[in-house]
Amino acid sequence: MNAQASLIFKLVALAVLACVPLSGESFYVEMISKMLVMAIFAMSLDLLVGFTGLVSFGHAAYFGIAAYAAALLSPKYDAGNLWLLLPGAVGLSALAAFVIGLFVLRTKGIYFIMVTLAFAQMAYFVFHDTPVGGGSDGIYLNVKPSAAIGGWEPFDLGNGTHQYYFILALMVLVYLFLRRVLQSPFGRVLVGIKSNEHRMQSMGYLTYRYKLGAFTLAGALGGVAGFLYAVLFGFVTPELLSWHESGNVLLMVILGGMGNLVGAVVGAFAFEGMRGVFESWTEHWQLLMGGVIVALVLFLPGGLSSLPARIRRALQGGEAK
Amino acid sequence: MDFATFLIQTLNALQYGLLLFLVASGLTLVFGIMGIINLAHGSFYMIGAYLAFVLTSATGSLVLAIVLGIPLALLFGAFLEWLLFSHLYKRDHLEQVLLTYGLILVFEELRSLLVGNDVHGVNIPAFLDASIRLTEVMTYPVYRLAVSAVCVVLAVALYFVIQRTRLGMMIRAGNDDRTMVEALGININMIYRVVFALGVALAALAGMLAAPMSSVFPNMGSQVLIISFVIVVIGGIGSVWGALVAALIVGFADTFGKVLLPEISGMIVYLVMAVVLLWRPEGILKKG
Amino acid sequence: MSAAKTNEVLLEAKKLTRRFGGLVANQDISVTVARGAIHVLLGPNGAGKSTCINMLSGDLPPSEGTITFMGRDITGLSAAQRSRVGIGRSYQRTNIFPQFTVLENVRLAAQSRNQQPWRIFSKAMEQKWALDKAHACIEEAGLGKRADWVSGVLSHGEQRQLEIAMVLATDAQVLLLDEPLAGMGSDESAKMVELLKKLRATRGILLVEHDMDAVFAVADVITVMVNGQMLESGPPAQIRASVAVQQAYLGTEESFHV
Numbered sequence: 001m002n003a004q005a006s007l008i009f010k011l012v013a014l015a016v017l018a019c020v021p022l023s024g025e026s027f028y029v030e031m032i033s034k035m036l037v038m039a040i041f042a043m044s045l046d047l048l049v050g051f052t053g054l055v056s057f058g059h060a061a062y063f064g065i066a067a068y069a070a071a072l073l074s075p076k077y078d079a080g081n082l083w084l085l086l087p088g089a090v091g092l093s094a095l096a097a098f099v100i101g102l103f104v105l106r107t108k109g110i111y112f113i114m115v116t117l118a119f120a121q122m123a124y125f126v127f128h129d130t131p132v133g134g135g136s137d138g139i140y141l142n143v144k145p146s147a148a149i150g151g152w153e154p155f156d157l158g159n160g161t162h163q164y165y166f167i168l169a170l171m172v173l174v175y176l177f178l179r180r181v182l183q184s185p186f187g188r189v190l191v192g193i194k195s196n197e198h199r200m201q202s203m204g205y206l207t208y209r210y211k212l213g214a215f216t217l218a219g220a221l222g223g224v225a226g227f228l229y230a231v232l233f234g235f236v237t238p239e240l241l242s243w244h245e246s247g248n249v250l251l252m253v254i255l256g257g258m259g260n261l262v263g264a265v266v267g268a269f270a271f272e273g274m275r276g277v278f279e280s281w282t283e284h285w286q287l288l289m290g291g292v293i294v295a296l297v298l299f300l301p302g303g304l305s306s307l308p309a310r311i312r313r314a315l316q317g318g319e320a321k
Numbered sequence: 322m323d324f325a326t327f328l329i330q331t332l333n334a335l336q337y338g339l340l341l342f343l344v345a346s347g348l349t350l351v352f353g354i355m356g357i358i359n360l361a362h363g364s365f366y367m368i369g370a371y372l373a374f375v376l377t378s379a380t381g382s383l384v385l386a387i388v389l390g391i392p393l394a395l396l397f398g399a400f401l402e403w404l405l406f407s408h409l410y411k412r413d414h415l416e417q418v419l420l421t422y423g424l425i426l427v428f429e430e431l432r433s434l435l436v437g438n439d440v441h442g443v444n445i446p447a448f449l450d451a452s453i454r455l456t457e458v459m460t461y462p463v464y465r466l467a468v469s470a471v472c473v474v475l476a477v478a479l480y481f482v483i484q485r486t487r488l489g490m491m492i493r494a495g496n497d498d499r500t501m502v503e504a505l506g507i508n509i510n511m512i513y514r515v516v517f518a519l520g521v522a523l524a525a526l527a528g529m530l531a532a533p534m535s536s537v538f539p540n541m542g543s544q545v546l547i548i549s550f551v552i553v554v555i556g557g558i559g560s561v562w563g564a565l566v567a568a569l570i571v572g573f574a575d576t577f578g579k580v581l582l583p584e585i586s587g588m589i590v591y592l593v594m595a596v597v598l599l600w601r602p603e604g605i606l607k608k609g
Numbered sequence: 610m611s612a613a614k615t616n617e618v619l620l621e622a623k624k625l626t627r628r629f630g631g632l633v634a635n636q637d638i639s640v641t642v643a644r645g646a647i648h649v650l651l652g653p654n655g656a657g658k659s660t661c662i663n664m665l666s667g668d669l670p671p672s673e674g675t676i677t678f679m680g681r682d683i684t685g686l687s688a689a690q691r692s693r694v695g696i697g698r699s700y701q702r703t704n705i706f707p708q709f710t711v712l713e714n715v716r717l718a719a720q721s722r723n724q725q726p727w728r729i730f731s732k733a734m735e736q737k738w739a740l741d742k743a744h745a746c747i748e749e750a751g752l753g754k755r756a757d758w759v760s761g762v763l764s765h766g767e768q769r770q771l772e773i774a775m776v777l778a779t780d781a782q783v784l785l786l787d788e789p790l791a792g793m794g795s796d797e798s799a800k801m802v803e804l805l806k807k808l809r810a811t812r813g814i815l816l817v818e819h820d821m822d823a824v825f826a827v828a829d830v831i832t833v834m835v836n837g838q839m840l841e842s843g844p845p846a847q848i849r850a851s852v853a854v855q856q857a858y859l860g861t862e863e864s865f866h867v
Contacts, residue, residue, distance in 0.1 A: 114554045118591045125587030188733045195706045204692030204721040287430035293423025
């Protein structure tokens with residue numbers, strides 16, 4: 001896709017997303033809200049997997065930590081201040097990612113995959129086995145945070161439409177932020193590490209520090225998604241940190257084609273959309289989901305975002321690019 | 322903790338660790354030899370347990386169920402390797418993770434469709450349904466001792482297969498250098514198929530042996546899978562003996578953790594793994 | 610032959626030894642690299658040249674011995690830290706970022722001199738100093754016309770030139786070049802020899818090389834290695850005259866060629 005077509009595609013997609021609340025169907029508004037949250041989550045993981053070459057299988061930990069922070073830091077029967085809660089929750093996720101990153105980034109390859117999983121499992125059991133977050137039953141976020149600044153309230157998260165636009169705005173912000181980061185000297189180094197880490201080191205880059213930076217940043221952005229999830233559903237369980245969630249978000253990234261922010265968004269929408277459709281067909285929807293995943297890996301290695309190029313190639317009779 | 326409790330917990334830890342070794346040995350072989358991360362390995366344990374349940378119900382005997390179940394598991398493993406895994410050898414780890422993750426969903430839902438979501442018990446064979454008296458008040462079930470014994474016999478058998486047989490030589494060589502094995506004119510695809518089927522059968526056997534102790538229940542494969550991964554990583558990927566050592570470490574850490582530090586018992590195994598990896602980032606025994 | 614012009618010793622390795630388990634890959638290797646000189650490591654495959662250059666670049670820690678750079682002990686520094694003090698290296702097997710353009714390869718190398726990792730909001734392509742330096746180094750390495758090409762599609766010889774450009778962009782005072790001529794045609798090879806001579810003027814160069822003609826064309830000092838040990842070290846004339854070297858090598862020159 002050339003730059004102009006790509007821009008038009010993004011603007012049209014954004015316009016469509018902006019029109020969703022006009023339908024007035026709160027079911028769809030909530031469904032798309034969740035997709036947008038997952039899109040943020042998937043983009044945050046793509047920074048690691050697609051751009052830095054770090055396959056983390058424990059990214060749900062940072063999502064879950066921020067979700068729990070949102071619930072635990074909020075007053076029990078009163079609205080918390082959004083402008084304190086959001087940075088607080090995201091900060092905790094970033095801190096967790098930084099500390100865990102110090103350890104896991106010492107390993108590589110398969111070991112990295114497994115160790116990120118192990119640390120996420122540890123976080124899972126912290127919430128599952130101890131009473132801090134209500135144990136395996138989880139915890140409620142009773143009252144949604146208030147966006148009031150002084151006496152002025154720019155929007156109300158209790159209103160589904162307001163909440164939708166807030167999430168959409170954050171999704172767009174995270175996208176623009178990551179795009180900018182990837183064009184920065186820092187981002188170029190991350191892409192270099194993915195391509196050839198050894199060469200980066202021999203050119204004088206202390207790659208461990210860059211990877212730690214990326215890991216922390218990804219954890220923070222995953223935290224943004226987790227925070228929004230807690231606000232959206234008002235309920236947090238340890239399952240948010242489970243390895244199934246880590247697997248699902250990895251799937252979204254791959255579905256959309258790694259190393260492509262728009263792809264991560266498309267992947268999140270495709271995954272959640274498929275789940276919604278399959279769930280409406282049968283209670284055994286995971287069978288279909290699993291089958292699709294297996295088929296996808298076997299027959300479509302480049303993810304969904306490689307489809308347009310594949311189709312074009314097929315139409316043009318195998319002509320390259 | 323008095324001595325009798327200590328003894329019982331030690332026996333439990335050994336039995337748990339040895340059972341985990343059966344699952345982890347197949348996982349580490351498939352990891353080390355074929356370079357495949359198989360998330361669906363825990364499903365084979367689950368399938369084994371459900372096979373034990375279904376076959377025991379049909380035949381009335383767990384022993385008969387195991388005798389029938391092992392060849393079924395071997396066939397199933399060889400079939401899966403042919404159908405799916407043989408296409409994964411040249412793919413990167415990410416795609417392997419994905420495909421096998423998809424397989425977990427498929428296996429779990431098939432299990433739900435075929436057998437349902439209820440928890441089922443499996444009867445211990447009559448001749449093993451007894452207890453040994455340790456003190457006046459404490460006894461220990463014979464079945465658990467028998468399971469440990471079977472696992473030890475299998476570990477020894479595995480040792481002989483890997484160290485002393487032609488297949489084992491090929492396995493060890495394949496572990497080190499695929500091209501060399503191919504240069505020797507050995508059919509590597511056949512070795513892969515055999516090793517994979519063996520891994521499936523070992524995990525399924527572990528599930529069958531565990532069924533009377535743990536019952537059979539949905540998602541029983543996931544728990545074992547994650548623990549097995551921890552074992553493989555602690556032991557060093559591809560090392561069967563590392564897996565044995567690590568399985569025993571995990572067995573003891575988990576069993577005694579539950580007794581001594583119940584609040585954090587869920588985390589102990591992962592803490593052990595983190596500590597081991599900080600000490601030796603590539604596991605206790607890298608190759609074996 | 611031009612003797613070293615300034616003779617300022619940049620890199621000095623003393624009695625480097627490296628063991629792998631029971632195997633001694635390098636024993637008591639001492640080499641110096643001076644500004645204005647090309648020092649060539651010569652020897653058949655398995656002589657330990659790669660081990661030696663890996664110890665100098667920091668890719669491999671020595672078991673024993675010390676390495677100093679401009680008087681400073683750098684034995685304990687990692688490859689990245691050595692790059693930062695001014696030691697650049699290229700690899701035997703071409704080691705670039707094949708998906709990136711030539712310019713981006715070299716720009717990343719230039720950027721390494723002033724990393725500013727906290728500047729996540731500025732555009733890398735707007736860092737004029739890094740771009741300018743990248744262009745200058747591409748020009749110096751003779752790749753001016755290829756700046757916008759994706760580096761993976763360059764010819765083998767051009768990729769070797771690109772590696773040199775990347776090393777130059779890191780302001781390296783000492784260039785450690787592992788077989789820069791390997792796999793090159795005679796034209797490309799001659800161009801590279803000219804380039805090396807030009808670069809020597811202001812820097813120190815250590816080469817590992819098989820091509821005997823090229824070695825004697827560019828070397829100021831030659832160190833001959835065999836079985837992980839130094840056999841002889843000195844100017845080309847001395848090496849040519851050495852009975853030991855002749856016995857060990859020059860009689861069976863074929864063994865030099867892979």
